[in-house]
Amino acid sequence: MKPPVFDYIAATSTDMAVAALAAAGGEAKIIAGGQSLMPMLSFRLLRPSLLVDINRIPGLAYIEEADTCLRIGALTRHFQIETSPVIARHLPVLSAAMTHVAHLAIRNRGTIGGSLSHGDPAAELPMIAVLLDATLHIESVSGQRAVRAQDFFLDALTVDLDSAEVLAEIILPKLPPNTGWGFEEIARRHGDFAIAAVAATLTVSDGSIRQARIALTGVGPTPVRAAAAETLLIGHALENKLVESVARAVRAAIAPEDDLHASADYRRHLAGVLTDRALHAAWRRAQGEP
């Protein structure tokens, strides 16, 4: 379990990083926290000719509040997000999700940009990005582009990021007023990748749901939004019959697979149970309960 030979550059600016990526002709990988990349190198599952280290680029790690959104630099560590008061105030569902991301030692090192770029099918951050309609800013020598999180995750460990591109910034719209949230995850052990996880937000006014968002991870190759299930909620108050039909719609919307830790059937079962719990939690919070 030793990595094969590779070259290494410690970039000091994003321009330098993307230039190095471009020059490597598709053979380079970015290293940030290294929490997924290093094991893959050690297993020799990846054989990049060059590692471009972005850890020393100044100004890539930040959490900034704007009027309608939060901007998070790609190099921001999980721990910073987990403990950020700004995020706790505006996107508490993200704060809650962060406690499920691996363990403290990993959260001290791992980055949001790394997690999203890696695209693990059972990770929390991709799911939250999809839930919150994040926009991802990507840079390369040929310029900048923006991708909606919904369109970014293409398949397991496959994202819309060219080998010469670097994810630079994540933009998360603030939640509307009167929005409650729920986050439910089942993993084999605390900190493991999710067998199934559901995050939901409900925006409520006059006792009925105006906007509903439900996202899942661990139940398919990419995080998913359960759009049909969300639609069922609009205009209604949350009650058990409705939740049952929403859970059914969620189960129908996903295509989980068997793996060593859980069957597709169990994941589908959990998706329904966790949807129920996440929606009830979101509903309670939308009424101002803690």
Added chain:
Amino acid sequence: MSEAPEMHVRPKIVGARIKRTEDPRLLTGLGAYTDDRQIVRPLHVAFRRSDQSHAKIRLIDSAAARKAPGVVAIFTAVDLSEDVRTLVATSRMKDYHATPIFPLARGKVRYVGEPVVGVIAQSRYQAEDALELIVIDYEPLPVVIDPEQAVRDGAPLLHEEAGTNVLVSREFKRGDIDAVLASAPVRVEGRFRMHRKTPVAIEPRACVAEYDAGRQALTLHSATQVPGIVRDALAAALDIPGHRVRVIAPDVGGGFGGKGSLYPEEIFVCAAARRLRRAVKWTSDRMEDLLANTQGFDEIVDAEIGLDAGGHVLALRADVIGDVGAYSIYPWTAALEPIQVVSFLPGPYRIEHYRGRVQAVATSKAPTGPYRGVGRPTSTFVMERLMDMAAARLSIDPAEIRRRNLIPADELPYKAASGIVWDKSGFHECLQAACNAIGYDAWRARQKTARANGRWIGIGIASYAELTGIGSRISVAPGMPINTGTETASIRIDSTGAITAAFGVASHGQGLETTLAQVVAEHLGARFEDIRVIQGDSAAVAGGTGTYASRSMVLAGGAATLAAQTVRDKILNAASHLLEASVGDLAVQDGKITIVGTDRSISFADVARAVYSEIGKLPQEARGELAATKTYDPVFGTTSSATHIAVVEIDPQTYQIRIDQFVVAEDCGKLVNPLIVDGQVHGGVAQGIGAALYEEVRYDPQGQILTASLVDYLVPSACEIPSIQVTHVESASPTTLGGFRGMGEGGTIGALAAIANAVADALSPLGVDINELPMTPERLFRLIEAAKAETRS
């Protein structure tokens, strides 16, 4: 020599809660593990391991690899055939088929992960780069992966020369089992599956061989539990006399049995070091650890008990298939684990009629070896499930059915149906103490209310007994290459008055540097802090095997007692001349010899100075070296017992299991250090929880291992382990010197069954049986779905 008077006036060192003396070193990074050893220009080994489950090796082409940067040598089995004599784990058991131990696969590979080629290079990186350039042409052979198929006539054979895949079979029998079962008023039976585990020590195995060409001497540092066994085996395999082979187990980061056997890699680095006249080092990475470390517990058990209407067990029958993997490991043989299952199945219960049959079946998986508990985690799981199933059938409380069947104190010693003799141990006392500690009756009441509210709470009891600290009369029985029934202690006071106590045991987390020093201090009359314990070094004493099988405190503690008493006599003898007082008037305490009732005393250092450099002060007969070496043999060993009780709650929707409370009441005899006993029990229970709920080595039907990383093989972390309450029962004086009983494994033995019973109890309203471990959420989901489907139909 009377020591009784002083014993009353000073605090005992044995029994004191002394913090582990090794911990400051280990916890501040000052420990030195095998991989830490600093060597001039060592060479590094990477093994090309088999990616085939069962295949003939047609051709190995290493030409390209030999030219790779940094490569110094490449060896295959053929290259080393002149260097290494074949070792065989022999046994006198009939129908036993040994398998040879080679450093590298010879002719054929028999499991994924088996070392085939060793590449030796300037760095591990270069060695791994070169591995990829080796081409091996395999001819695939039929898979031998399912143990139930492998036992059948005509199944493809893993070891053709054995003529069968059944490496050993055995039957234990007492009484007329068939007739008694047939007429028993109540019978419960089950088919139980314990899935394969792997020990996962935090420090993977590592070994480095240094060859001194001038002296033709070999030193192996190895992360092993058994330096003495490895030394003796290497002397034979490499044809070097014992005084020119030294095996040192420095600080070792856990073993759990997984470092308790001789390994091919140890032979390889030694043979290579001698051939190359260079130091050769191999450190297992985690993937190699999961592929090729000895694994454990892999059994299918069909078992049945017959009871009378009062819930008394009349008869027990069991048929066991033990999947032992590809080889019969050295020196324990493939018989070790599966035979213990049938030996210990009757447990601490009075069962007159018994038949236990076992087949140890070779399959193309990593070899199994000792793993904490050996056989007894499975036997306890099966027996304790049967007891609960019988209790449910008869509507008797699980605690009560155990009370009715545990061997009463006045019938001990008791010869169990499998031939094991239990000496006096607190079978009933442990059950009662565990029930008291957890508040058993209160929990049952709470459970009733919770059930009415739709909550799934379960309470699970497991009682067991084990043989520990076994002596020569028991360990001779299987006819292994070695007899493990003795250990030696060598205690010496040097010219500065400092005390060195050397042992053949090899602590790898047990805290023996502390507990053995306590025993020595107690019996020598020395200060605890003046004693240095040397262990884990084959040169420390003439013979010794190591630390495993809950033996070290009993055997090494016994030897320490004998040696310390002898040295104490020598001190007293010399001191009586120096103080001009009779021995009977002297007391030894805190490293000083005092004339009782006076303030006249001299220190050990004063005595040592006289003995070693002022011998004119002493008559001839009092000048003997202040040293003694004693070997202790507990002959039979002793019985340790415990009851574990777990309370779990299962989420009725997600089927996640949470352990709410866990209690252990155990009888390990005289406690040397309660802090360390508690730590051992905690660790054992954690491992048992892992085995019950998380851990499972998985192979696919083609024999590819699926659990080759710690993402796939799940060990519990601190988050998954509840707080564990431990209650100590010192029931009766056992047969060992000092009254010690072994307790290193018990935590694991009881925990699986307690958890299994608690889960089954929680689900009893659904009619779900728990007969497979680990009980993962996936398995629970399937069982519950099936039960619900049955209810609907």
